[in-house]
Amino acid sequence: MSRTSQEIRLAARPQGRPDASTWELATTEVAEPGPGEFLVQLQQISLDPAMRGWLNDVRSYLPPVQIGAVMRAFGAGTVVASQHDDFAVGDVVSGTFGVREYAISDGKGVARLDLDVAPMSTWLGALGMPGMTAWFGLEDVGRAQPGDTVLVSAAAGAVGSTVAQLAKAKGCRVIGVAGGPDKVAWLRDLGLDEVIDRREGDLLRQVRRAAPDGVDVYFDNVGGELLDAALANLAHGARIAICGAISTYNDETLAEGPRRYMALLVFRASMQGFVVMDYEDRYGEAIAGISELIGDGRFVATETILEGGVPAFPDALLGLFDGVNTGKLLLAI
Numbered sequence: 001m002s003r004t005s006q007e008i009r010l011a012a013r014p015q016g017r018p019d020a021s022t023w024e025l026a027t028t029e030v031a032e033p034g035p036g037e038f039l040v041q042l043q044q045i046s047l048d049p050a051m052r053g054w055l056n057d058v059r060s061y062l063p064p065v066q067i068g069a070v071m072r073a074f075g076a077g078t079v080v081a082s083q084h085d086d087f088a089v090g091d092v093v094s095g096t097f098g099v100r101e102y103a104i105s106d107g108k109g110v111a112r113l114d115l116d117v118a119p120m121s122t123w124l125g126a127l128g129m130p131g132m133t134a135w136f137g138l139e140d141v142g143r144a145q146p147g148d149t150v151l152v153s154a155a156a157g158a159v160g161s162t163v164a165q166l167a168k169a170k171g172c173r174v175i176g177v178a179g180g181p182d183k184v185a186w187l188r189d190l191g192l193d194e195v196i197d198r199r200e201g202d203l204l205r206q207v208r209r210a211a212p213d214g215v216d217v218y219f220d221n222v223g224g225e226l227l228d229a230a231l232a233n234l235a236h237g238a239r240i241a242i243c244g245a246i247s248t249y250n251d252e253t254l255a256e257g258p259r260r261y262m263a264l265l266v267f268r269a270s271m272q273g274f275v276v277m278d279y280e281d282r283y284g285e286a287i288a289g290i291s292e293l294i295g296d297g298r299f300v301a302t303e304t305i306l307e308g309g310v311p312a313f314p315d316a317l318l319g320l321f322d323g324v325n326t327g328k329l330l331l332a333i
Contacts, residue, residue: 003030006310007100008071014055016252017321022055023071023314030102038082040093040103044305045313046074046124047329048158049221049320052249061275070098071313074129076113076120077103077333087112094123099313101333117291121303125328126162126294127287133243133276134162135286137219138170141241141274146171148216149235151207153226155192156183158328159243163219164192165299166290172217175210177203177226179323186326190300203229214238214267222247224255231260240271250321302327309333 004027011024033039054065054072065072076094079087084107087093095110097103113123125131137159138144150167154160155176167174168191175194176187187195194210196203207215207229214235220227223245230240248255264271279286293299304325306316309332316331 003102004028005030005100005102007098008310008313010055010065010067010069010071012067013057017250018052018055018314018317020314025311031104033081033083033104035083036085037104037106038079038084038087040077040095040097040105041080042075042077042097042101042103042333044076044120044124045099045331045333046128047306047316047320047325047331048074048129049244049246049249051317052321061277070100072096073099074124075099075103075333076124092120094128099310101310118294118301121305121328121330122294122301124330125158125303126290126299126301128328129276130158130328131162131290132279132283132286133159134166134219135289136276136279136282137241137243137274138163138166138217140279141272142217142219142239144170144172144217147173149173149175149211149213150217150219151175151177151211151215151230152219152221153177153230154221154246155187155195156323156326157221158325160219160221161187161190161302161327162290165190165293167217168192169293169298175207175215177222183323183326198226204232207233211235217241219243220245224248227258228260231258231263234263234267234269236267236269238267238269240269242271242273246321303330304328305330305332307332 009024014022057064075097079091092113093110150172152160152164155164156178164176174192176192177196179198184195184197196206216235218230218240221244224247
């Protein structure tokens, strides 16, 4: 069967915010899978803040996407042809397939998805990389305990909303930070104890008012001013989990570092960065825990799915930085 596949390639490294010159839309012929391979038809692509970092030609936890290469992306779809012993036609799978309509895989890093447990979108969200990030960042890095005050930035996003709900289920007092009244209201509906609207400004004062006894765990997805506000309001022995810094990803110059880092000394606190891939051999633990909470009704998995297929990717990616999503942001293919 003859097939073609649209794909997005990196045309140029962006300076600041990616624009049309960053990308090339191409159409290719789809090869049939060879021995030990299978062909996946993508149905959903995950949109993640980390994608912006992958465009920079700098040393990081993954090599940068090369000029002319298909844009790296996690996604899910259905196996439509196979010469692989472990993957059959009709299997629904997820993996790092790239921004394209069809992908050939040898099975490395690919997982089968059980749609009886959750829909595909949830396997890319709360039961996917964002959920794994939230689980291990809160459990292993933040070491959250019942009764702790947990502050979560970007709390209406994929990782943040998962962290907030996991912390509530654990018996923590949870403070979420989000932008705008709609997201604030949504987080309150999820049962958070306090919600801060970052658009109201003076974050240091807002955090202090919400956490008068200090913050035990700060889960940071944002960096910048909010990280300083958290540092200024730590409890003794606080833990800061550095997951990301989306507020700085499109900056054309290096962002200023935290100004209040000496609070780590004063409050005998710790600040640790982490990468979720380091916990890959324990993903089953997190999937089981989050699935149980979903089944018990103590966790609401929320996804925002954009339409438009592969050609819509450049604008869809910018939606992350414009805050168009509540929960996980996905692109339908």
